[in-house]
Amino acid sequence: MPEATLEPLLKEKLPETVGPVLFRRLGGRYLLTNDWGNHYWLEAEDFSKYIGGTLEEETPLWHDLRTRGFLRNYLSFHELGGRWRQRTHYLQEGPGLHHIAVTRRNRNATPYTMKPQVELEDRKFDMTLAMARRLAKFVFDSPNSEITLELRGGDPMLNWDVSSFLIRHASSFAGSVKRKLQAAIVSPLSELDEEKIAFLAEHGVAVSVPLDGPKDLHDALRSEVEGGGTWEKTVAGIKALKKAGVACEAYFTLTRGALGRVDEIIEAYQSAGLDSIHVRSLWPVGDARARWDEISVSSDDSFAFYKELLDACLALEAKGTPFREKGAAVLLTKILQGTDPGAVENRLVYGGGLGEMAYDFDGDVYPSDEGRGYAEAEGDQLFRIGSADLGFKELISHSTVRALAVASDLGSQPLCSQCVYKPFCGVSPVFNVAAQGSLHGRNSTNDRCATYMGMFDSLFERLRDEKVKPIFERWSKTTELERGEPTPPFLSGGLL
Amino acid sequence: MDCDIDVKQQRVSFEYDDAIEEQAVLSAAYVFARRAEVWTTDDGVELEAKGDSKLDEDGLKALASEFSEELIAQELRRRIATENRSVRDYLITQALLAAANEQGQQPADSQLQNLSGDQEEEIQRLIQEAETELETQGAPPTSGGNNATPGGKGEGGEGQDEPLDPKAILKSWEEKRGA
Numbered sequence: 001m002p003e004a005t006l007e008p009l010l011k012e013k014l015p016e017t018v019g020p021v022l023f024r025r026l027g028g029r030y031l032l033t034n035d036w037g038n039h040y041w042l043e044a045e046d047f048s049k050y051i052g053g054t055l056e057e058e059t060p061l062w063h064d065l066r067t068r069g070f071l072r073n074y075l076s077f078h079e080l081g082g083r084w085r086q087r088t089h090y091l092q093e094g095p096g097l098h099h100i101a102v103t104r105r106n107r108n109a110t111p112y113t114m115k116p117q118v119e120l121e122d123r124k125f126d127m128t129l130a131m132a133r134r135l136a137k138f139v140f141d142s143p144n145s146e147i148t149l150e151l152r153g154g155d156p157m158l159n160w161d162v163s164s165f166l167i168r169h170a171s172s173f174a175g176s177v178k179r180k181l182q183a184a185i186v187s188p189l190s191e192l193d194e195e196k197i198a199f200l201a202e203h204g205v206a207v208s209v210p211l212d213g214p215k216d217l218h219d220a221l222r223s224e225v226e227g228g229g230t231w232e233k234t235v236a237g238i239k240a241l242k243k244a245g246v247a248c249e250a251y252f253t254l255t256r257g258a259l260g261r262v263d264e265i266i267e268a269y270q271s272a273g274l275d276s277i278h279v280r281s282l283w284p285v286g287d288a289r290a291r292w293d294e295i296s297v298s299s300d301d302s303f304a305f306y307k308e309l310l311d312a313c314l315a316l317e318a319k320g321t322p323f324r325e326k327g328a329a330v331l332l333t334k335i336l337q338g339t340d341p342g343a344v345e346n347r348l349v350y351g352g353g354l355g356e357m358a359y360d361f362d363g364d365v366y367p368s369d370e371g372r373g374y375a376e377a378e379g380d381q382l383f384r385i386g387s388a389d390l391g392f393k394e395l396i397s398h399s400t401v402r403a404l405a406v407a408s409d410l411g412s413q414p415l416c417s418q419c420v421y422k423p424f425c426g427v428s429p430v431f432n433v434a435a436q437g438s439l440h441g442r443n444s445t446n447d448r449c450a451t452y453m454g455m456f457d458s459l460f461e462r463l464r465d466e467k468v469k470p471i472f473e474r475w476s477k478t479t480e481l482e483r484g485e486p487t488p489p490f491l492s493g494g495l496l
Numbered sequence: 497m498d499c500d501i502d503v504k505q506q507r508v509s510f511e512y513d514d515a516i517e518e519q520a521v522l523s524a525a526y527v528f529a530r531r532a533e534v535w536t537t538d539d540g541v542e543l544e545a546k547g548d549s550k551l552d553e554d555g556l557k558a559l560a561s562e563f564s565e566e567l568i569a570q571e572l573r574r575r576i577a578t579e580n581r582s583v584r585d586y587l588i589t590q591a592l593l594a595a596a597n598e599q600g601q602q603p604a605d606s607q608l609q610n611l612s613g614d615q616e617e618e619i620q621r622l623i624q625e626a627e628t629e630l631e632t633q634g635a636p637p638t639s640g641g642n643n644a645t646p647g648g649k650g651e652g653g654e655g656q657d658e659p660l661d662p663k664a665i666l667k668s669w670e671e672k673r674g675a
Contacts, residue, residue, distance in 0.1 A: 006568055010515040014572075020580035023573075035584065051572060072583060081591035092595050414526055418573045444529035 006048060015053025019072035023047070024420035031460055036083045037338050037423045038068035041464065087340055087423070088348055089483065090355050094396065096144035097344060097356035097487045099369040099494070100135055100166060101152050102127045103159035104361060104376065108188040108222045108230045110210070111253055111295065112286035112377045112495045116225040118154070126159045127361040134388055135359055136169040140179060141392050142357075146486040147174065150184040152369060152494065154361075157191035167203050184208065184489030186496060188222065188230060189237030201244045208490040209238055211250035211272065213265035217257050221295075238272045249326070251278040251496060254302060255295040262308045266316070266323065276478075277313075278326035279306065281451055283495055285434045286377030299447045303454030310458055317471045324475045328459060330491060332476035334424040335459070341479040342487040344368070346426040350408035353385065353401030356492055363388045367401050370430040373495035383430060404429045407439035415443040421456040428493055499560045501553055508556040511540035512567055520571035527566055532559060 022033045030047040033039045042050060042061075049055045050070075055062055066074045104118045104125040118125045139147055149170050156163045167183045174181035184206040200207060211234055212218040219229035241248040250269065252258075258265060269277050282288055282296055297305065309325060316323040333341040344351025353367030364384050366372040371383030385398040395401070407429040410416040416427060431448050432441025443449040462468045481488060499510035512521075521541065525534035532543040543563055545551050551559060 006572065007513060010513055010568065010571060014575045014579050016579075018576055018579070020584045021576055023569075025569075035588065072580060075583065075587070077587055077590060081587055081594060084588060084591040085595045088591075089595075091592075414523065418523065418570075418577065442526075442529065444526045 005044075006051065009048070009052050012052070014051075016073055017053050017055070017071050018051060019070050019075060021070050022418060022420040022422060026457060027461055031420055032070060033420050033423050034069050035423060036069050036080045037087050037334065038070070038083075039335065039460070040064060040068050040070065083338060087334070087338060090340055090342075090344075090347060090351070091349070093145075093355075094143035094392075095353065095355055095357045096142065096146050097148045097150065097342075097351075097489075097492060098135075098139040098142070099150045099152050099356065099358040099372070099492070100127070100132075101154065101358070101360050101369075101372060101376075102132070102156045102162050102166065103154040105158045106154040106188070107158065107190040107224055107226070108155065108210075109225055110496070111221050111255065111282060111288045112373070114287040114291070117376075120158075120225065123159075125154075125361055127162050127363075129162055129165055131361075131363050131388070132162045132166045133169065134363070136166050137173055138388050139170065139357075140173055140177065143392065146180045146182075146484065148182045148184065148486040148489055150186065150369075150489045150492075152186045152496075155187050155190060156185050157187050157189070157196060160191065160196065164199055167199075167205060171203060180484070180486050182206065182486035182489060186210075186490070189234050189241075190224075190230060192233075192237040192240065197240055197244045197246065200241065200246045204247075206247040206489050207241055207249075208278075209234060209248065209250045210253070210496060211235070211238070211269065211274075212252055212255075213258060213261065213268045215268075217261065217265070218268075220257060221253065221255060235268075235272045238274065242273045248274075249276060249278065249490065250274055251280050251326075251490070253280050253282055253496070254297055254305060255282055256297055256301075257295070259297065259301055259305055262305065262312050266309070266312055270323070275322050276324045276326050276329075277309075278490070279309065280327075280496065281448065283431060283434055285374060285495060299450035299454070302447075302451050303458075306451075306454060307458050310462070314462070314468055314471060318467070324478065326479070327455065328472075329475040329479045331424055331455065331459060332472050333479045333481075335463075336473060336476040337480055339480060341491065342481045343426075343491040344487075345370075345428050345491075345493045346424065348410055348426070349405050350426060350429055351492070352383075352404050352430065353396055353398065354405065355487070357395065359388060365390070365395055367398075367404055368430060369492060369494040370428060374430055374434060377495055378434075382433065403439060407432070407441075413440070413443060415449070421452065424456065425452055430493070497557075497561055497564060499557065501556050503551075503553055503556065506545040506551060506556070507542055508545075508560045509537060509540060509542035510560050510564065512564060516567050516571045517574060520567060520574045523570040523574070524563060524566040527570070528563060532563070534563070 030042045215231040218231040344355040358366040358369040358372040375381045429439040535542040
């Protein structure tokens with residue numbers, strides 16, 4: 001039913017039974033959500049009755065709306081408040097996720113640095129052991145009890161002395177002060193050897209690897225800077241890590257060459273021994289900006305690709321082969337479990353500075369790895385908030401962190417404040433700057449917003465399928481975050 | 497719906513229900529920013545279609561119809577938000593206060609109490625070990641790059657202006673736990 005049939009309702013005052021509800025018409029029905037993270041579907045006729053205040057009371061539908069907090073005169077403040085706290089516990093905690101870029105050197109190209117900015121042997125862009133020692137302790141000054149240390153680069157394995165030093169000494173500190181630590185590395189695995197595999201296994205370090213699907217697609221984006229492909233090494237590295245019992249996953253950056261190749265991409269992941277894929281969108285920065293017309297994907301194509309990939313994952317699951325899209329799992333955790341999985345970019349307020357911090361090789365501090373990556377790719381230190389010489393109090397309360405929080409507050413974003421997906425989504429002011437030139441951005445023409453709208457539409461539409469729901473329930477538990485555990489790595493943004 | 501269409505100019509205009517307030521019109525125009533420029537007129541709106549492909553008369557009619565639906569949806573959203581603002585604000589304020597109280601009253605985990613003498617010694621030993629390792633590995637490569645680390649005030653330095661921090665989120669872990 002089109003909204004036009006709701007027009008007569010505009011003549012009447014809104015009845016007091018209608019609570020704080022967000023809604024969207026999807027596939028002929030109405031999806032309702034609210035700030036406490038509940039959702040509910042209504043047929044068009046029932047939605048009209050709900051908004052018109054003519055719903056029959058004491059029916060199962062009325063009870064469903066009441067228990068989910070959609071009826072204003074029956075709100076349970078205690079229960080709904082508890083649910084809101086559970087979903088937004090991060091507002092009380094401070095940064096638990098710490099990205100450290102231990103080098104800018106990388107043997108592999110990335111979509112953002114097709115040509116090396118740093119010579120492979122140029123160690124002046126490596127973090128020093130002195131800085132690493134400082135940071136290994138500094139991250140524990142964070143007000144968050146649980147710490148996640150995620151090493152990025154460049155390729156952290158090219159500065160292995162410092163990477164291993166950081167992990168060993170942060171682990172020692174964590175043990176000494178009874179704090180929980182999760183260490184992680186993002187690496188293309190070009191430098192992986194037996195010694196590193198043994199170290200990663202011994203210290204329980206999680207690893208995330210770029211894998212853009214089949215060889216030709218992967219090598220087109222991530223060739224060796226000295227020439228030649230990297231796909232074989234990457235896949236062999238993933239297999240070796242898995243064999244050694246190291247938690248290893250991979251992420252996929254969507255570019256134009258991937259369109260129409262969903263089956264090949266999933267096959268490449270499965271042949272590497274992976275049971276999940278994490279789809280990331282391309283950002284218009286660095287070399288990707290220069291090649292935007294050549295490699296970017298429109299939001300419509302991105303949406304179509306994502307739906308195809310999601311359905312391919314579900315088809316595998318239906319045959320008994322587990323294979324999930326990790327981004328979907330994160331959103332489903334918020335939708336189905338009512339908890340926050342620790343994804344700092346899907347928050348009520350952007351997690352930069354409040355949920356994560358990023359440190360460059362020279363000790364410069366940024367609120368997020370997106371902000372650090374933006375500086376590296378664009379040469380613009382707009383988001384730099386200081387150095388590790390400062391204290392956490394100064395860094396967290398830095399005017400840039402405050403500006404990011406204000407700009408990303410979903411309640412003050414024109415579309416987000418009324419969006420049905422507000423309880424599960426978040427905006428990135430860093431992306432907004434990169435793509436649209438302002439912290440607030442313009443969500444109505446923002447590709448990130450369009451991508452998330454497409455993802456949420458796909459997930460909610462499929463959630464109505466009784467065969468899919470148990471699969472999504474299972475996915476949602478894979479990224480569930482227990483209170484008191486460190487933030488899971490690899491859930492934040494960044495130019496990877 | 498009744499509307500005036502100018503295919504050549506790619507424009508369509510129509511009147512809308514006077515129960516729809518200006519804020520809803522602005523919101524609907526924002527939603528349509530990718531597809532059309534929206535102009536308010538004395539008694540309605542005029543849409544100018546954007547995009548590479550030109551719309552025919554039916555296309556412009558459909559655009560107007562969709563915009564009309566969006567206007568109604570946005571007006572409903574505006575009313576729902578206005579009518580529920582106080583109850584929503586109250587509920588979230590209570591939730592935040594409860595969370596702050598929980599945090600303040602949370603008994604300190606015995607494992608997270610003040611560091612014992614042994615733990616202090618262990619930390620000192622680790623620092624010593626790290627420094628020894630630095631010395632034995634020789635002079636580290638110099639930190640280059642374009643961004644020299646500015647002279648700082650030392651770790652944990654305090655700012656001149658104390659920011660408002662009712663929930664103590666700016667306090668370090670040690671300050672919170674009394675370590």
